Amino acid sequence: MTDRAFTVVRTSGRQRIALGVLIAIVAVGASVPLWASTRTARTLISFLTLLAFAEMWNLLGGYAGMVSVGQQAYIGIGAYSLWFFSDKMGLQPFLGVPIAGVVAALIAVPTAVLVFRLRGGYFAIGTWVVAETYRLILANNTQAGGGTGVTVTSAGEMGQTMRLYGTYWMALVVAVGSILIVYFLLRSRTGLALTSIRDNEVASQSLGVRVWRTKLWVYVLSALGFGAAGAVAYLNLLRIQPDAAFSINWTAYTIFIVVIGGVGSIEGPIIGTVVYFALQETLAKYGTWYLILLGAIAIAITVWSPGGIWGFVQRHWNVQLFPVHRGLRLAEAVGPPEDSAVCAVDESGSGEGT
16 A cells, blocks of 8 residues: 655646736726726726626625525615715715715614515515615605705816726726636635535534534625625715615616626636627617527526536536636655645535546
């Protein structure tokens, strides 16, 4: 018998190269307001905020198994929090963005206590009902503009260039931050707990996973991301109306992005957001046919590749830009020379030797 040594493998040379490319893309992206047109910068702001929405929803639904159709609640809360702290409290609008995220996270705590009593489809419907409740509260609040809404006047009073630059960079920070939060969370023990809860909640609880606390942590974190990104979106739009800020369309587009890109992967929402914006820019002129085509594409990808576009790429070419799994490299220590092997261990802890 021979003794063997194992080393844990988290990244490969190819993944380090990909990381360097991604850092370069972010660096180039940060310079966009300096040379791009105003229209291009505003389009990219929308792109980055939707990317943040998709990453946060994917964390909630793709990794934790909590399929919510009410995350627009925290977009609206983030937007109104931005208006309140900027216009009513006199805070600089850019500083209002992180505070809006914190407010959304705080409101998510009592909301979670309520909706966590529901399971499956009832949970999805319950989150939508909660979002509608928040919309009605603000639509009937005359101090918050009622049904006609409010305008973030403090942001509008800034110079156009300053607001454009600041809003774009805030959107970039929120988007990149959402990716990094998901990445580092999934590489921790909490990431293992999340996937075990998604696969079998009862079994994971019997193994000692603190299911309720883990789900609460992820739900609140997702609300924080939605709130901050929602504040950035309306820092760009300026006009906040309850019907628009709390519209289910926000979550519908987000779910579409995650489904076509790939549920349960960090790369999937990135691919999905690119595809969604490409379709929007080329097909939006066709009116309702555009929406019908989006639905047809989502159905086709769900049937053809349940793992989305990125799932298809990963399955055929074994590409992974954000490695969150653990690997064991089997090396020769004592005995006759043999080829080393790598045992890849996924998030649920299973292994497959190669």
